[in-house]
Amino acid sequence: MSIVSEFKEFAIKGNAMDMAVGMIVGVAFGKIVNSLVEDIIMPPIGKVMGNVDFTNLFINLGTGEFASLAAAKQAGAATINYGVFLNQVVSFLIVSMAVFALIKVLNGLKRERDAAEEVVNQEEPPRQEVLLSEIRDLLKARA
Numbered sequence: 001m002s003i004v005s006e007f008k009e010f011a012i013k014g015n016a017m018d019m020a021v022g023m024i025v026g027v028a029f030g031k032i033v034n035s036l037v038e039d040i041i042m043p044p045i046g047k048v049m050g051n052v053d054f055t056n057l058f059i060n061l062g063t064g065e066f067a068s069l070a071a072a073k074q075a076g077a078a079t080i081n082y083g084v085f086l087n088q089v090v091s092f093l094i095v096s097m098a099v100f101a102l103i104k105v106l107n108g109l110k111r112e113r114d115a116a117e118e119v120v121n122q123e124e125p126p127r128q129e130v131l132l133s134e135i136r137d138l139l140k141a142r143a
Helices: 003-012 014-048 069-073 082-121 128-143
Strands: none
Touching: 003 014, 014 082
16 A cells, blocks of 8 residues: 555545634644634733733843834744743643633543434343243232
């Protein structure tokens, strides 16, 4: 089997397609969460904390002073960008909570499906056992 045919077999399988769709949706979801954090959540928190812009919180490791992170980057200054890091931490927490909630819902649905399948898949006893049970019950009734 050639590498090309093996790849075709892999690519056509449902799991590979599901994984690709999941990755595309995940990237889009990540962008939405980043926008939520940077544009919706952090500005009010910064406002409450005295008009702090988290994206401009940085420590300059070199000499000179810069009014913003963009100015420091433009000057080529080495910086520790802890405001950007805080935004990423909040984004991560939101994504991880959303994934946790999704997995919890999917596991619940899987348990329900498995329970329904178990009820459907319960086999009836073989005909011989049914007949023997009926004979036993008749003999008990005579005694």
